[in-house]
């Protein structure tokens with residue numbers, strides 16, 4: 313069975329698997345291949361992809377199953393699989409076992425308990441008749457063979473980065489999934505994020521301990537930023553005899569997970585590393601949506617409704633609500649779309665300007681004249697370049713290296729007040745919800761510190777169970793998540809190499825503009841180009857600083 317690699321230059325071909333360990337490059341854990349004709353069908357899953365040399369790849373007879381069959385079936389050479397690593401890539405002699413789910417009562421009724429090795433999830437589902445088959449990921453779910461016995465598993469769970477509704481549900485469901493589906497008893501909680509591996513004691517997580525944690529917001533294990541020291545973490549994993557690591561966190565955390573996976577592979581130890589993407593900003597690439605996002609959008613309604621009531625109850629009321637969204641304005645956009653009282657939504661991806669025709673002042677004045685109030689929703693990362701210009705910007709960073717944002721809400725309230733009071737000689741009533749002080753609630757935190765709603769709980773359960781199935785099946789260096797609504801195993805690097813942002817030329821943003829009737833801020837061509845450039849520079853700068 314010879315596979316021919318795709319010629320696409322955008323795809324990377326790791327050569328690690330056919331080189332002796334000491335020669336292995338640090339190319340990412342991508343295993344990207346496209347499938348031509350494959351002869352044999354008598355292959356079992358979860359064996360290493362053996363890379364000869366680009367452009368030719370030979371799959372080990374047992375390996376290729378999951379991808380092979382697709383090739384057989386379709387005979388296409390444009391069917392690209394971006395595969396995740398497997399423990400047998402660097403431990404070829406690992407024994408496998410029958411999946412205990414075969415005897416599970418719960419699954420006895422299921423027609424097809426195990427995910428077929430042929431099952432792939434398409435990255436793009438909108439296709440044209442003649443378009444290439446494109447990129448695919450392995451479908452997540454239980455495999456017929458597992459590479460751990462229940463007794464040998466010592467798993468651990470760690471949570472890193474900012475909070476998000478649903479983290480506790482994911483923790484709970486990993487513990488319960490390991491126990492109830494695979495009979496695993498030994499699960500450790502690493503406390504306080506990555507640094508907890510080497511600076512804190514662990515917690516024993518039993519189904520009893522985690523039983524009701526999903527009712528609470530936050531993370532039962534606590535979290536932190538910074539403190540990622542790959543060597544110390546992997547030393548600790550080895551010292552504690554941990555062989556499955558479940559890492560819940562955002563883009564920064566997933567980069568850390570990729571580093572841990574690489575180090576584990578370098579040391580050749582039997583440790584499966586599984587990432588569960590967490591982000592309130594929905595800024596993680598490839599996956600449809602991050603868990604807790606819907607809960608946050610729902611909670612944002614409370615803040616927006618409060619600002620609306622305040623603004624419409626006074627003369628010339630200007631309600632401003634600041635929501636989370638460092639580089640991506642998804643929360644602000646969807647909270648706005650879901651609300652319908654919002655007159656204007658400002659997000660990091662969309663440059664705006666204040667003065668002149670088509671500017672924000674003109675629009676606010678028009679709204680005040682027509683409705684006697686105006687409601688603005690603002691993502692915290694919006695207009696950072698303006699704020700930086702008008703105040704002495706000092707580049708503070710958090711412990712993970714993320715640049716701390718300037719308070720665009722405070723800045724905007726001040727600008728609007730000054731403009732209407734001094735230039736337009738109008739009295740306005742400003743109601744800003746988003747200030748961080750002891751006396752006002754900050755919706756930025758309010759929307760992420762709550763427990764997840766029912767549908768997010770279901771989503772969290774699927775994520776946790778998919779991660780457990782993947783690790784038990786010996787996959788490693790993967791992130792799990794829904795792609796076009798089917799859960800898939802995605803190479804970690806795939807989700808960290810880009811950031812998911814609102815597409816300014818996409819239909820969703822157009823829907824928002826159509827719904828609010830706000831200016832698109834694109835009329836002033838020259839100004840727009842300048843602002844565009846500033847925004848891109850500012851965002852790039854923030855991204856560079858945060859890596």
Ligand SMILES: Nc1ncnc2c1ncn2[C@@H]1O[C@H](COP(=O)(O)OP(=O)(O)O)[C@@H](O)[C@H]1O
Pocket residue numbers: 472473474505506507536537538539540561562563564565566567568569571590591711712714859
């Ligand atoms: N490039 C990186 N390599 C390794 N670890 C990283 C990297 N970026 C961030 N981390 C670690 O990941 C953790 C969380 O990162 P952070 O950016 O704060 O949150 P999030 O994961 O939610 O984006 C921190 O402990 C940080 O040290």
Ligand SMILES: O=P(O)(O)OC[C@H]1O[C@](O)(COP(=O)(O)O)[C@@H](O)[C@@H]1O
Pocket residue numbers: 473474475562563564590591592593636637638692710760
């Ligand atoms: O928790 P902190 O340190 O106050 O950080 C706030 C930041 O965390 C976020 O909520 C989410 O960021 P992460 O996904 O990196 O954790 C951002 O929207 C916000 O800017």
Ligand SMILES: [Mg+2]
Pocket residue numbers: 473562563564
């Ligand atoms: Mg982040």
